[in-house]
Amino acid sequence: MTAVKQQTTRDQAAPGRKRSDGAGRSATVKDVATLAGVSPKTVSNVINGFVHVSPATRERVQRAIRELGYRPNRVARNLRRGSTGMIGLVLPELDVPYFAELGRHFLTTAEEHGRTLLIEQTLGDREREAAVIHGLGDQVVDGMVVSPLALHGSALASHLGTVPLVLIGERPSGGLADHVVIDNVAAAQEAVSHLVAVGRRRIAAIGVQPEPYIGTPLLRRTGYRQGLEEAGLPLDPRLERETPATTWPRAPGRWRRCSTRPNRRTPCSASTTRSPSAHCAPCTSADYGCRTTWP
Amino acid sequence: MTAVKQQTTRDQAAPGRKRSDGAGRSATVKDVATLAGVSPKTVSNVINGFVHVSPATRERVQRAIRELGYRPNRVARNLRRGSTGMIGLVLPELDVPYFAELGRHFLTTAEEHGRTLLIEQTLGDREREAAVIHGLGDQVVDGMVVSPLALHGSALASHLGTVPLVLIGERPSGGLADHVVIDNVAAAQEAVSHLVAVGRRRIAAIGVQPEPYIGTPLLRRTGYRQGLEEAGLPLDPRLERETPATTWPRAPGRWRRCSTRPNRRTPCSASTTRSPSAHCAPCTSADYGCRTTWP
DNA sequence: TTGAAAGCGCTAACAG
DNA sequence: CTGTTAGCGCTTTCAA
Numbered sequence: 001m002t003a004v005k006q007q008t009t010r011d012q013a014a015p016g017r018k019r020s021d022g023a024g025r026s027a028t029v030k031d032v033a034t035l036a037g038v039s040p041k042t043v044s045n046v047i048n049g050f051v052h053v054s055p056a057t058r059e060r061v062q063r064a065i066r067e068l069g070y071r072p073n074r075v076a077r078n079l080r081r082g083s084t085g086m087i088g089l090v091l092p093e094l095d096v097p098y099f100a101e102l103g104r105h106f107l108t109t110a111e112e113h114g115r116t117l118l119i120e121q122t123l124g125d126r127e128r129e130a131a132v133i134h135g136l137g138d139q140v141v142d143g144m145v146v147s148p149l150a151l152h153g154s155a156l157a158s159h160l161g162t163v164p165l166v167l168i169g170e171r172p173s174g175g176l177a178d179h180v181v182i183d184n185v186a187a188a189q190e191a192v193s194h195l196v197a198v199g200r201r202r203i204a205a206i207g208v209q210p211e212p213y214i215g216t217p218l219l220r221r222t223g224y225r226q227g228l229e230e231a232g233l234p235l236d237p238r239l240e241r242e243t244p245a246t247t248w249p250r251a252p253g254r255w256r257r258c259s260t261r262p263n264r265r266t267p268c269s270a271s272t273t274r275s276p277s278a279h280c281a282p283c284t285s286a287d288y289g290c291r292t293t294w295p
Numbered sequence: 296m297t298a299v300k301q302q303t304t305r306d307q308a309a310p311g312r313k314r315s316d317g318a319g320r321s322a323t324v325k326d327v328a329t330l331a332g333v334s335p336k337t338v339s340n341v342i343n344g345f346v347h348v349s350p351a352t353r354e355r356v357q358r359a360i361r362e363l364g365y366r367p368n369r370v371a372r373n374l375r376r377g378s379t380g381m382i383g384l385v386l387p388e389l390d391v392p393y394f395a396e397l398g399r400h401f402l403t404t405a406e407e408h409g410r411t412l413l414i415e416q417t418l419g420d421r422e423r424e425a426a427v428i429h430g431l432g433d434q435v436v437d438g439m440v441v442s443p444l445a446l447h448g449s450a451l452a453s454h455l456g457t458v459p460l461v462l463i464g465e466r467p468s469g470g471l472a473d474h475v476v477i478d479n480v481a482a483a484q485e486a487v488s489h490l491v492a493v494g495r496r497r498i499a500a501i502g503v504q505p506e507p508y509i510g511t512p513l514l515r516r517t518g519y520r521q522g523l524e525e526a527g528l529p530l531d532p533r534l535e536r537e538t539p540a541t542t543w544p545r546a547p548g549r550w551r552r553c554s555t556r557p558n559r560r561t562p563c564s565a566s567t568t569r570s571p572s573a574h575c576a577p578c579t580s581a582d583y584g585c586r587t588t589w590p
Numbered sequence: 591t592t593g594a595a596a597g598c599g600c601t602a603a604c605a606g
Numbered sequence: 607c608t609g610t611t612a613g614c615g616c617t618t619t620c621a622a
Contacts, residue, residue, distance in 0.1 A: 026457060028598095028599055028600085029599065029600065029601090030599080030600095038608075038609085039608065039609045039610075040599090040600080040601085040609090040610095041601080041602090041608070041609065041610080042607090042608060042609080044600070044601055044602095045601095045607095045608085047600095048601085052607055052608085053607075053608085054607065054608090057607085057608080071432065071433050071456075072433065072599085072600075073374075073433065073434045073598085073599050073600070074433045074434055074435050075370060075373045075374045075379060075434050075435070075598090075599080075600095076374050076434075076598070076599035076600040076601090076614090077599080077600055077601075078370045078600090078614095079368075079370045079371050079374050079598090079599080079600075079614050079615070079616090080599080080600045080601050080602080080613085080614055081600085081601075081614085082614070084370060093399060094389075094395055094398045094399040094402060095392070095395040095396040095398070095399040097390070097392070097395070100389055100390040100392070100395035100398075101389075101390040103389045103390070103395075103398075103414075104388060104389040104390040104416065107389060107414070107415070107416040108416065108418075111416075116413070116435075117414075118411070118413060119398075119402070119412075119414050120402070121399065121402040121403065121406075123403075137366070138366050138367065138368065138369045139368045139369055139370050139371075139615095140369050140370070140411075162321060323614095323615055323616085324615065324616065324617090325615080325616095333592075333593085334592065334593045334594075335593090335594095335615090335616080335617085336592070336593060336594085336617080336618080337591085337592060337593080339616070339617060339618085340591095340592085342616095343617085347591055347592090348591075348592085349591065349592090352591085352592085367615085367616075368614085368615050368616070370614090370615080370616090371598095371614070371615035371616040371617090372615080372616055372617075373616090374598050374599070374600090374614090374615080374616075374617095375597085375598055375615080375616045375617045375618080376598090376616085376617075377598070434599095591622100592621100592622085593620105593621085593622075594619105594620090594621085594622095595618100595619095595620090595621105596617105596618085596619085596620100597616100597617095597618090597619105598615105598616090598617090598618105599614105600613100600614090601612105601613095601614090602611105602612090602613095602614105603610100603611085603612085603613105604609105604610090604611085604612105605608100605609085605610080605611100606607100606608085606609075606610095
């Protein structure tokens with residue numbers, strides 16, 4: 001059943017060995033300093049691009065570095081500096097398209113800023129969320145961005161450590177930490193406007209939640225209605241399609257049969273689940289000129 | 296256009312402060328040792344679950360730890376131990392479904408083994424691949440798994456550092472490092488067998504590559520043919536559908552119109568790109584009893 | 591069973 | 607402009 005194979009070879013690092021000398025230890029600042037005939041401090045200065053180093057010295061140090069294949073030990077540096085340059089990103093599930101894309105952008109942005117991103121996965125499990133937030137606090141990251149699912153309010157607060165934390169996602173934060181969210185009303189309204197601009201007149205809101213009207217679903221419905229009003233379109237109750245509460249874990253296929261008309265529909269996703277893409281597949285943004293990503 | 300909002304509050308870490316004393320410094324082994332009236336060594340012993348500690352001492356140390364809210368500094372530990380417990384996973388793009396799922400499983404497995412996974416993204420860029428592989432070598436990970444796209448053979452070898460490295464993916468490795476790949480022949484054959492078992496008789500191979508017949512496409516075609524033969528089905532050349540070479544970056548929609556018959560088809564994905572799901576959407580595994588994940 | 595002291599590799603003070 | 611010294615917080619010989 002399992003069609004998996006391993007090909008192995010010995011002598012892995014042979015070509016790029018790069019050792020200080022015959023010993024197995026890799027070179028340190030001290031080694032470089034000795035070889036260059038300077039002090040460790042000067043080596044450090046060169047590495048960190050400090051200005052006050054004479055060109056001659058710098059050249060000598062750099063040669064020594066090259067010669068020894070020296071690479072600064074980041075762990076030691078982190079210890080000394082008291083920060084790791086790492087940022088944590090705590091997500092429920094990496095393979096939910098929304099989070100995968102989120103991860104991609106965080107990864108890219110972190111790199112642009114010279115930081116390293118550490119992605120953690122909670123699977124939406126309360127205990128794991130707590131454990132991850134707690135564990136990441138042990139000086140491993142300088143700060144973290146968390147998308148909680150189970151944890152909220154005071155339950156979340158009790159796990160806040162000493163590292164700066166920013167929340168993302170729709171779960172209410174109760175003002176316990178910085179929280180970045182989209183403006184749901186504006187987003188829904190904008191989606192409607194977009195569809196109107198593309199020439200659509202019958203626009204459905206799929207995913208309206210039954211009473212009591214609260215939270216994100218309410219905000220989005222509000223935006224939806226504002227959008228209709230703005231476009232001078234009538235509010236047709238039949239087009240406000242309720243769906244079962246779409247809480248985690250995934251409810252695959254639930255949206256599929258919510259479409260109002262089988263053909264000629266223009267999807268406009270405003271949800272974080274994988275539902276919309278299931279709903280409108282195989283429509284792609286290319287086919288319908290519909291944005292799936294909001295700036 | 297951007298429907299983004301920030302809600303911020305001050306006084307973030309107030310509830311879970313947990314400091315040693317009035318000072319802003321967080322507690323260290325030394326602090327714990329002092330409070331418990333023992334030596335740092337003993338504290339270390341307790342933390343690391345060493346056996347030879349008298350119950351009384353252990354209790355005293357644990358109380359001190361609790362009292363000070365002590366949490367071992369992982370960076371210091373890593374420096375001393377010489378390893379970080381981190382494993383690097385180097386992928387092209389996180390939001391390609393295949394890699395997202397891969398990431399998910401790596402994340403889960405790493406956690407099960409008490410390791411931390413560090414995911415890096417190369418975007419398939421040669422320089423970035425080199426930079427990431429190189430950068431991860433600076434004592435930040437104990438080993439890494441790399442899915443290279445641009446780098447191969449000797450170009451890859453020159454970037455091998457001192458950390459153990461395992462390759463994954465279809466790019467030929469030239470035996471320069473351990474490489475885990477699927478058995479393409481067996482996998483394709485298995486896919487055909489599966490379809491036969493589900494009752495299909497007209498089975499197409501979509502994605503066959505034009506001459507010269509080499510590498511992965513060849514292996515998969517071979518498996519496809521073996522599968523047909525095994526099932527006693529005739530080889531119909533019209534069912535071996537060629538597609539343009541599907542190299543990176545993504546070629547969205549290319550597969551879409553390759554279907555042989557619009558309805559009643561049973562997809563069976565054996566590709567790493569997002570093509571297959573675009574091809575057979577909105578068919579899901581649930582609808583057709585088709586495995587999308589191979590064990 | 592526990593303590594004292596050394597040191598992982600680096601950089602921040604402070605001299606010179 | 608460069609060297610000396612000390613120390614980040616932890617674990618680890620080696621003794622006691």
